[in-house]
Amino acid sequence: MTFRLTRRRSIRAAATATAFAASVALLAGCASSSSGDTASGSDEPTPLTLQTSWIPLVQFGGSYVADKEGYYEKNGVSVDILPGGPDVDSMAAVASGQADIGMGNADTVARANEQGADLVIIAAGFQKNPLAILSSPDKPIADPKAMEGMKIGVPSGDEAAQDAIIAANDVDASKVTSVPVGFDVAPLVSGEVDGLWVFYSEQPIAYEEATGKAGTVFLTADYGLDVYAQVYAVKKETLEDADKKAAIEGFLKGEIEGWQDYVADPTEAVDLTVNDYAKDGGLTIEEQTKQAELQMDLLVTDETKEHGLLWISDDGIQKNIATLESLGISGADESLFDTSLLEDVYAGKNTIE
Amino acid sequence: MSATTASGTGRDAVRATAIATERARAGREARRSSISGWITTVIVSLVLLVLWEIAADLWLTRLGVLASPTAIIQSLIENPQLYWGAVTTTAWVAVRGWFWGNLAAIAVATLFVQVPIFESLFLRLALALFCLPLVAVNPLLQLTFDPDTAKVVLAALSVFFTTLVGTMLGLRSADGGPLTMVTAWGGRSLSSLRFVRLPSGIPAMLTGLQIGAAAAVLGAIFGEFIGAKAGLGVLLINGLMSLDLARVWSVALLATVMAAVPYGIFGLLRRWLTPWSASISNAQQLSAPKRGSVAGRLASAVAWTIGSIVVILLAWWAYLIVFDVSPFVGKSPIDVVNYLFASDEAAANRAMMLDALDVTLVHAGVGYVAGLVIGIAAAVSFVTFPVVERVLTPLAVALRSVPIIVLIPVLILALGRGLGGVVAITAIVTFFPTLANTQGGLKRVPTDAFTLMRSYDSSTWSTLWRLQLPYTLPAIFASARIAAPTAVLAATLAEWLATGDGLGHVIVSSRAHSDYTGLWAAAAILTAVSLIFYSLVSWAERVVLSRYAPSQVG
Numbered sequence: 001m002t003f004r005l006t007r008r009r010s011i012r013a014a015a016t017a018t019a020f021a022a023s024v025a026l027l028a029g030c031a032s033s034s035s036g037d038t039a040s041g042s043d044e045p046t047p048l049t050l051q052t053s054w055i056p057l058v059q060f061g062g063s064y065v066a067d068k069e070g071y072y073e074k075n076g077v078s079v080d081i082l083p084g085g086p087d088v089d090s091m092a093a094v095a096s097g098q099a100d101i102g103m104g105n106a107d108t109v110a111r112a113n114e115q116g117a118d119l120v121i122i123a124a125g126f127q128k129n130p131l132a133i134l135s136s137p138d139k140p141i142a143d144p145k146a147m148e149g150m151k152i153g154v155p156s157g158d159e160a161a162q163d164a165i166i167a168a169n170d171v172d173a174s175k176v177t178s179v180p181v182g183f184d185v186a187p188l189v190s191g192e193v194d195g196l197w198v199f200y201s202e203q204p205i206a207y208e209e210a211t212g213k214a215g216t217v218f219l220t221a222d223y224g225l226d227v228y229a230q231v232y233a234v235k236k237e238t239l240e241d242a243d244k245k246a247a248i249e250g251f252l253k254g255e256i257e258g259w260q261d262y263v264a265d266p267t268e269a270v271d272l273t274v275n276d277y278a279k280d281g282g283l284t285i286e287e288q289t290k291q292a293e294l295q296m297d298l299l300v301t302d303e304t305k306e307h308g309l310l311w312i313s314d315d316g317i318q319k320n321i322a323t324l325e326s327l328g329i330s331g332a333d334e335s336l337f338d339t340s341l342l343e344d345v346y347a348g349k350n351t352i353e
Numbered sequence: 354m355s356a357t358t359a360s361g362t363g364r365d366a367v368r369a370t371a372i373a374t375e376r377a378r379a380g381r382e383a384r385r386s387s388i389s390g391w392i393t394t395v396i397v398s399l400v401l402l403v404l405w406e407i408a409a410d411l412w413l414t415r416l417g418v419l420a421s422p423t424a425i426i427q428s429l430i431e432n433p434q435l436y437w438g439a440v441t442t443t444a445w446v447a448v449r450g451w452f453w454g455n456l457a458a459i460a461v462a463t464l465f466v467q468v469p470i471f472e473s474l475f476l477r478l479a480l481a482l483f484c485l486p487l488v489a490v491n492p493l494l495q496l497t498f499d500p501d502t503a504k505v506v507l508a509a510l511s512v513f514f515t516t517l518v519g520t521m522l523g524l525r526s527a528d529g530g531p532l533t534m535v536t537a538w539g540g541r542s543l544s545s546l547r548f549v550r551l552p553s554g555i556p557a558m559l560t561g562l563q564i565g566a567a568a569a570v571l572g573a574i575f576g577e578f579i580g581a582k583a584g585l586g587v588l589l590i591n592g593l594m595s596l597d598l599a600r601v602w603s604v605a606l607l608a609t610v611m612a613a614v615p616y617g618i619f620g621l622l623r624r625w626l627t628p629w630s631a632s633i634s635n636a637q638q639l640s641a642p643k644r645g646s647v648a649g650r651l652a653s654a655v656a657w658t659i660g661s662i663v664v665i666l667l668a669w670w671a672y673l674i675v676f677d678v679s680p681f682v683g684k685s686p687i688d689v690v691n692y693l694f695a696s697d698e699a700a701a702n703r704a705m706m707l708d709a710l711d712v713t714l715v716h717a718g719v720g721y722v723a724g725l726v727i728g729i730a731a732a733v734s735f736v737t738f739p740v741v742e743r744v745l746t747p748l749a750v751a752l753r754s755v756p757i758i759v760l761i762p763v764l765i766l767a768l769g770r771g772l773g774g775v776v777a778i779t780a781i782v783t784f785f786p787t788l789a790n791t792q793g794g795l796k797r798v799p800t801d802a803f804t805l806m807r808s809y810d811s812s813t814w815s816t817l818w819r820l821q822l823p824y825t826l827p828a829i830f831a832s833a834r835i836a837a838p839t840a841v842l843a844a845t846l847a848e849w850l851a852t853g854d855g856l857g858h859v860i861v862s863s864r865a866h867s868d869y870t871g872l873w874a875a876a877a878i879l880t881a882v883s884l885i886f887y888s889l890v891s892w893a894e895r896v897v898l899s900r901y902a903p904s905q906v907g
Contacts, residue, residue, distance in 0.1 A: 055580075055587050082500075086590065087491035087578040089682075091867060096496050096679030112867040117681050156849055156858060157865020179770060180853035184593040186762040189417030206596040210417055280442070280583030281591050282435050282600060 045078040046247040051090040051099035053230070055083050056278035058288045059201070059295065060103075061269030062125075064277045066258025075250035081277070086183070094119060094233055101234050101251065105129065106227040107161075110324045110332040118236045120338045123252055123310040125230035125259070126298040129221040130200040131161060134188060134207060140216035141195045144169035144223050150194040153181035158197055161225060164326045168224030185210065201294035205287060224326065226319040228312065229298070239338060252310075253345045256352050259309045263300060266292035308350040312339045394743040401744070418762040420598035425606055428599035435588070440607055442584040443573045446501070447611065450508020450576075451569035455562055458513045462520035466550065472521075477661035477884055478668055483514035484838045484883035486845050487575060488860050489876045493683070495579040497676045504576030511572030515786050515835055516561030522790075522831040523557025524550045559623040560793040564786055566615035567754040570608050574756055589756065605755040612754035613747060623793075658888075665880075684873040692870045702871070705859070706878055712855035713844050714882070719772060720779020720847070721840035725833055727780050728787025735788070736795045736821070737813060753785035761850050775847040782843035787832035794828025795821050830894040837890045838883035845879065 052060050063081055066072055072079045082099060084090060090102035091109055095117035102119075109119050133152070135141035141150060144165050154162045159178065166173045181187050181196060185207045188196045198204060200219060207215040221227075232252070239245045262269045270288045303313050317337050324332040345352060402422055409421030420428075429436055461479065465472035490510070494503040577586025585604050592600035666686050673683045684692075693703055731749065735742035752760075757778060764781075768774045798821050806816045822829075848857025856875050863871035 055590055056582055057591075083580045083582050085578045085580045085586075087488070087575075088495060088580045089492045089864070089867070092492060092496060092679075092682050092869075095681040098496055108867070112681075115681070115867045115869065117867070154853075156853065156861040159853075159862065160866075178853070180850060180858070182593065182758055182761065182850060183590075184417075184762070185596050186417040187765070189415075189596065190762065190766055191416070192765060202594055203596075206594065210596045278582065280435070280438050280587065282432065282439075282588050283591060287595060 043076075045073055045076055046243075046250070047080065048077050048101065048247060048251055049080045049082055049099045050251075051082045051084065051088070051093040051102045053084045053088065053090050053103045055085050056273065056281060057202075057283070058266070058270055058273040058292045059230070060277075061266065061273055061292060061295075062259030062262040063255060064258070064272040065261045065269050066254045068272055068276070069258065069261065071254035071257040072251065073254075075254045077247050077250045077254065079251060079254070091117060091119060091233060094235060097235075100238065101232050101248070103230055103232060105229045106231050106320050106336070107324060107327055107329060109231060109233045110329045110336055113336065114329055114331055119233045120236045120239065121228070121231045121233050121312070121336055122239075122248065122338055122341045123232045123255070124228035124312050124316070125232065125310055126295075127228065127301045127304060127311075127316070128219060128298045129225050129227050129229045130298050131158070131220045131225060131229075132198055132200040132204070132217050133195050133220065134185070134198045134204055135195040135216045136188065136191075136211075137213055137216050139194055141218070142216055143218055144171050147195060148172055148175040151177040151179060151192075153187050153193040153196040154178045155183065155197055156180045160327050161220065162197070164323070164328075165220050165223055165225055168326055188215075200298065201291045205290050205294070209287075225323055227323045228316065228320060232310075239341075245341070249341050249344055252341050253352055256308065256310055256345065259299065260351060262292075263296065263309065266296075304350075306350060308342075308346045308352070310342065311346075312337055312342060390739055390743075393740045397740065397744045413763070414598055416766065417596055417598065418766055420602040424599040425603050428603045429606075436603065436607060438583060439585045439588050439604075440611065443570070443577070443586065444611055446504045446576060446584070447508050447566075447569040447573035449505045450510075450572055451512055451562075451565050451615075453505065454509030454512035454569065455516050455565055457509070458516035458561065459520050459558060462517050462524060463551075465517075466521055466524040473657040474660050474664050477658075478665050479514060479517055480838060480884060480887055481665050481668075481880045482510060484842065484880040485876055486842055486857070486860055486879060488845075488849060488857075488864060489872050491575070491579050492864060493678070494576075496682055497678060500580055503579055504573060504581075507576040507579075508569045508572035511568040512561075512565035514838075515564050515568065516558070518831055518835050519557045519561035519564070519790065520554060522827060523554030523560075526553055526557065526827065555626060556623050556793060556797060557790075559619050559626070560789055563616050563619040563623075564753075564789045566619070567612035567750055567785065570612045570754050571756060574608060586756075589759070593758070601759055605751070605759050608754045608756070609747065609751040613750045616746075616750050682869050684870050686877075688870050689874045689877050692874045702874070706856070706875065709854070709856045709859045709875070710878060710882065713841070713848065713857065713879075716772075716775045716779065716844035716847060716852075716855060717841045717886075720776050720844055721783065721836060723776045724780040724783030724840060724843075725787055725836055728784035728832060728836070729791050729829060731784065731788045732791035732795060733817065733822075735792055737817065749785060749788055752781050757782065757846060758850065765851060770851045774851045775844065778847035778851065779840055779843040782846065783836045783839045786835045786839070787829075790828045790832040790835075791825055794825035798824045827898060830890070830898065834887055834890050834894065837886040841879060841883045841886060 050063065052063070054060075060081070063079075067079060067081060082093075084103075090099065090104050091112035093099040094102035095112060103125070106121060106124070109121055113119055133141055133144075133147070135150075139150075141147055147166070148171060152162065162176075162178055163173070165171075166176060179187075179193060181193070183199075183203070185196060185198070185203045187193045188207065189210050196203070198217075200217065204215050204217050232255070234248055238248060266289070270285060270292050274283045274285050274288055299309060303316070304311050307313065317334055320336075321332055321334070324336075406421045406423060409419050409424070413419035414421060414424070461475075465476060490507070494507055497503065498506060574584070574586040574589065577584045578590070581587050585608060588600060589604045591597075592604060669686055672678065673685060676683075691699075693699055693706070696702070731745070735745070760781065761778070764777050765774055768777050802820055802824075803816070806820050811819070845855065845857030845860060848855035849861045852858075856879055859875045860872055860879075863869070863875060
């Protein structure tokens with residue numbers, strides 16, 4: 001109880017402090033400018049928390065740009081970007097009210113809802129699911145059919161994805177051996193497994209670094225595991241409150257502006273990641289630049305070129321729902337997505353200026 | 354008369370000189386043997402380091418599992434600020450967790466020993482906290498506390514139970530003689546505590562603080578898995594993601610040093626602060642065996658067990674209410690009962706859990722025996738051969754303080770994913786408290802008992818078998834008790850990371866699928882099993898100790 005209370009109180013205290021600082025700034029502004037701008041009290045930014053899904057990486061580079069360049073502030077929100085980690089459940093953080101916005105895959109959101117959460121996806125950072133299968137070029141697994149006769153390392157919890165890709169591509173399940181793995185490529189490098197489930201923009205770099213040759217990679221999104229990833233999910237009830245919805249829209253606008261900068265030139269995002277937001281993570285510019293470039297394949301598609309980054313299309317929704325069904329998740333339908341915020345912030349254009 | 358006195362004095366003087374010469378000789382001998390011991394230690398350690406370097410350079414680095422000592426040193430030298438920052442961040446969490454966890458453990462242990470009713474009611478609750486699998490606890494801590502507090506709580510939880518059991522053992526090891534004396538002089542139980550129990554409990558407490566350092570470091574690193582920007586855990590995750598082996602093993606080395614420094618300091622403290630512990634005779638008082646009808650004793654045991662279960666369930670509910678845990682994540686005992694017995698899928702859920710439990714029991718059972726045997730064997734060889742102790746203690750501390758995910762690739766490569774791998778993982782997690790407790794116990798054998806054995810010309814092994822091991826039985830049993838729930842936990846860890854079956858797998862995949870009811874149910878089953886396992890070992894302990902060391906039976 002005390003901890004919760006202290007936490008709430010400290011948030012409130014922080015909010016008050018921010019408000020105080022803002023009003024001081026306004027007063028200072030009034031004092032210095034003789035014309036005396038009209039200061040309206042509602043100008044103070046609404047505090048929001050964004051629960052990311054992993055420890056700080058260029059994977060969240062657009063958010064760092066939005067924060068640093070003041071795109072959030074400009075749109076009336078101040079965003080606390082919370083680091084994630086292997087044991088962080090961002091959907092539970094949103095469902096329990098600890099965070100306002102959570103990042104995760106569409107299937108994670110659907111599973112949380114299946115278990116009684118009431119979350120809705122408002123935007124999709126990665127248009128393509130980054131889950132990929134990495135294998136040695138000497139024993140390549142270029143498509144699901146090639147998994148037959150192979151030993152595949154599957155991170156615990158992703159077995160459903162493995163089953164789904166096997167079922168969707170007419171693979172003989174009895175010929176595929178699965179073993180649990182963590183998030184390093186050691187089992188593949190040592191030859192213990194033939195294929196490994198990886199994050200498209202991360203482990204393949206490590207594999208090439210370790211073995212001196214580029215691994216064979218196929219995106220599971222191209223073989224039926226077509227879900228949006230790094231989506232932004234909020235509680236449904238958050239959108240029912242007009243003020244809160246406005247704040248979330250403000251966040252989304254700032255977020256898109258950050259990612260627009262990232263897509264135009266990821267240098268700043270890489271620099272912010274390595275030297276600021278993840279400065280204690282021991283990352284390197286070279287490696288994060290490679291990751292940032294690979295990530296473009298996930299962020300930018302024909303659809304985002306037409307409608308804008310983070311877009312959710314009707315076609316995409318249908319594909320997502322089909323995939324969610326193949327993953328054995330029940331109860332997922334169009335109501336999992338709310339595209340109204342994206343429509344509002346883009347207002348028919350494909351960029352935000 | 355005077356002549357005899359004079360000649361007597363003369364003889365005394367001769368004898369005194371002889372004794373002095375002999376003492377000096379023995380002193381030189383001891384110094385020489387200790388110096389040659391250290392030389393052996395250094396040589397053996399260097400040979401091991403060279404072997405490590407060669408194995409890594411030729412083979413293991415290319416396989417992506419182990420960095421060489423030179424690669425580690427190079428990485429440390431090239432990024433001093435990075436590593437220093439990570440060490441201080443993680444150490445600050447570990448130190449606070451270690452402090453609060455041990456403080457709570459010592460306070461609770463004292464309370465339990467002084468007021469046995471509390472022990473009967475609450476020990477199982479403490480045990481239940483210890484039995485909770487990390488994969489299940491981490492998300493709950495993340496959602497219950499602010500990030501910093503969550504990490505400290507995790508580190509505190511990691512040290513609590515081991516120190517609790519160790520301290521209770523120490524307080525109980527108070528000599529029957531002095532205790533009787535305090536009582537005979539009219540002292541109350543508080544005086545016994547102050548004058549007898551606390552002093553004689555200090556060595557065991559210090560052992561708890563020693564072991565706790567490694568556990569706290571590990572807890573602090575795993576705490577960073579629930580969201581962090583800095584610390585050894587963050588470096589570890591990034592190192593693993595990019596397969597930067599030098600980074601990963603530098604973190605492993607630093608974690609070991611962070612655990613080894615307090616381990617060494619508290620070991621020395623134990624030696625200096627409590628010289629009496631090994632010198633006073635431990636004449637044991639024979640307490641009258643407990644009488645009373647079998648039925649009566651059984652009834653009271655059942656009553657206490659039911660009482661403890663009620664306490665655990667109440668604590669479970671209280672946690673959900675006090676911390677206002679969101680119902681999405683926090684499931685009550687009723688939810689779990691529904692999941693297992695009342696819902697439409699109850700039968701399927703039960704079948705799934707029972708199948709998984711079967712697997713876990715085999716893994717835990719085999720790993721338990723292996724960990725215990727290795728721990729006791731290591732303790733015996735450490736005490737018998739000081740060189741072995743000096744060479745292998747750092748390795749033992751390393752195995753306990755290096756996160757298991759760093760070791761997993763090496764273990765799987767060496768032993769595969771079958772029972773061999775599981776046993777290795779379980780043994781690594783369980784053997785350390787056994788080693789430390791048994792070693793502590795062996796060292797506390799009274800010196801006059803040794804003198805007696807020596808005067809009968811008893812061999813090293815005979816002394817070990819006839820004197821040291823029986824004397825160490827209480828410590829061995831305390832270790833066996835701690836190891837019981839630890840083995841269950843370790844088996845789930847191995848299942849999560851290596852085999853992909855059993856309750857460990859059920860827990861991880863429930864979490865991945867946001868199935869928190871399944872997760873709580875699996876955690877509840879694991880806890881129940883660990884409690885039963887623990888009780889069985891306690892029962893065996895009572896039977897054996899009532900024969901060999903009656904004062905230990907509380």
